[in-house]
Amino acid sequence: MSDLQNGLRRGRGRRPAEAVRAAALAAAGEMLFESGLAGLTFDKIAQRAGVSKMTLYKWWPSPGALAFEAYSAAVEHRLAFEDTGDIERDLRSQLHSFVRLLTADRGGPVIAALVGAAQHDPDLAAVLAEQYTVPRRTLAVERLRRAQRAGQIAPDVDLEVIIDQLWGACYHRLLMPAEPLTLHFVDALLRNLLRGIAQA
Amino acid sequence: MSDLQNGLRRGRGRRPAEAVRAAALAAAGEMLFESGLAGLTFDKIAQRAGVSKMTLYKWWPSPGALAFEAYSAAVEHRLAFEDTGDIERDLRSQLHSFVRLLTADRGGPVIAALVGAAQHDPDLAAVLAEQYTVPRRTLAVERLRRAQRAGQIAPDVDLEVIIDQLWGACYHRLLMPAEPLTLHFVDALLRNLLRGIAQA
Numbered sequence: 001m002s003d004l005q006n007g008l009r010r011g012r013g014r015r016p017a018e019a020v021r022a023a024a025l026a027a028a029g030e031m032l033f034e035s036g037l038a039g040l041t042f043d044k045i046a047q048r049a050g051v052s053k054m055t056l057y058k059w060w061p062s063p064g065a066l067a068f069e070a071y072s073a074a075v076e077h078r079l080a081f082e083d084t085g086d087i088e089r090d091l092r093s094q095l096h097s098f099v100r101l102l103t104a105d106r107g108g109p110v111i112a113a114l115v116g117a118a119q120h121d122p123d124l125a126a127v128l129a130e131q132y133t134v135p136r137r138t139l140a141v142e143r144l145r146r147a148q149r150a151g152q153i154a155p156d157v158d159l160e161v162i163i164d165q166l167w168g169a170c171y172h173r174l175l176m177p178a179e180p181l182t183l184h185f186v187d188a189l190l191r192n193l194l195r196g197i198a199q200a
Numbered sequence: 201m202s203d204l205q206n207g208l209r210r211g212r213g214r215r216p217a218e219a220v221r222a223a224a225l226a227a228a229g230e231m232l233f234e235s236g237l238a239g240l241t242f243d244k245i246a247q248r249a250g251v252s253k254m255t256l257y258k259w260w261p262s263p264g265a266l267a268f269e270a271y272s273a274a275v276e277h278r279l280a281f282e283d284t285g286d287i288e289r290d291l292r293s294q295l296h297s298f299v300r301l302l303t304a305d306r307g308g309p310v311i312a313a314l315v316g317a318a319q320h321d322p323d324l325a326a327v328l329a330e331q332y333t334v335p336r337r338t339l340a341v342e343r344l345r346r347a348q349r350a351g352q353i354a355p356d357v358d359l360e361v362i363i364d365q366l367w368g369a370c371y372h373r374l375l376m377p378a379e380p381l382t383l384h385f386v387d388a389l390l391r392n393l394l395r396g397i398a399q400a
Binding site: 037038112113115116117118119120125128129133134137151152153154155157158160161162164165167168169170171172173175176177178179185188189192193194195196197198199200 | 238325
């Protein structure tokens with residue numbers, strides 16, 4: 001371990017703000033995937049990250065909000081959007097990654113717990129909307145808009161509505177479980193929406 | 201008031217089980233719409249309904265489970281499924297009622313709180329699935345199957361997937377709010393799914 005790393009680990013007072021922030025996010029993310037959202041407190045996160053509880057209070061309105069930012073950072077690279085020029089292929093590939101995340105060991109329970117808790121935690125709800133729901137919708141709509149300009153999606157289609165009929169449909173199977181959330185389901189979502197379900 | 205009604209109201213020991221059950225459901229439903237799910241306890245429900253707390257414990261695993269059954273009973277008639285023979289018309293009419301309920305004074309917050317609480321209350325989750333999610337899906341699939349047999353929906357379409365792309369899309373806007381949940385949105389959901397979004 002380098003002197004620099006030693007300094008970052010041991011000399012709490014000297015760590016730059018970004019390093020402290022990263023340590024808090026890493027600790028919260030680990031704890032979230034280890035044991036879920038229930039019981040996650042600023043005390044426990046501060047202890048694991050080696051930062052002061054006051055620092056956490058200064059940056060995040062609630063442990064749920066901090067946990068959500070940690071989750072969001074942890075999964076961001078897995079939810080990237082490709083642009084191969086073929087919208088059906090890119091949607092399928094992104095949605096397959098998304099469903100794999102939701103059905104992974106702790107991915108599904110963690111996101112379900114976060115969305116569940118947001119229903120009675122306005123601070124968490126605000127962070128969820130600002131840092132996850134809205135930016136993820138924006139990324140998808142940007143990709144869909146390029147497809148619409150390229151003539152792959154009909155010009156009169158409201159692109160925001162597509163988000164709810166693909167990703168929203170997956171969240172529905174996660175949060176109100178009844179039928180399985182599978183890659184086969186994703187393929188059916190895409191087929192229905194792209195071609196239409198009405199008898200030709 | 202008839203003697204029978206008097207008897208039902210006053211003589212607790214004499215009320216038939218069904219009347220006690222109905223009183224508990226009515227009280228829980230009123231309290232749910234008045235002040236939400238948080239703070240709803242068997243104690244408070246028992247007091248308002250004039251029934252014993254032991255009775256409530258005997259019939260429902262948790263106050264959340266009782267509240268959900270009350271909600272479900274209260275909204276059932278508003279979510280009925282018509283069959284005029286025209287699937288597009290019947291879906292539009294049912295989904296308009298559904299969205300009106302979700303955007304009514306307390307309808308949306310109550311269902312959001314119940315689905316939210318179900319993410320960390322396995323008893324409530326079981327009741328939600330058995331008494332709401334599954335039976336409501338079944339009703340919709342039955343109507344869709346008649347449409348498929350009548351040649352209005354393509355024969356290879358998985359009808360369960362349609363549920364997630366219509367009602368699930370509405371729950372997505374309720375539980376992960378970003379874009380408005382309106383009747384206009386419902387019309388766009390139906391247009392997209394029936395005709396398809398791909399450029400013809």
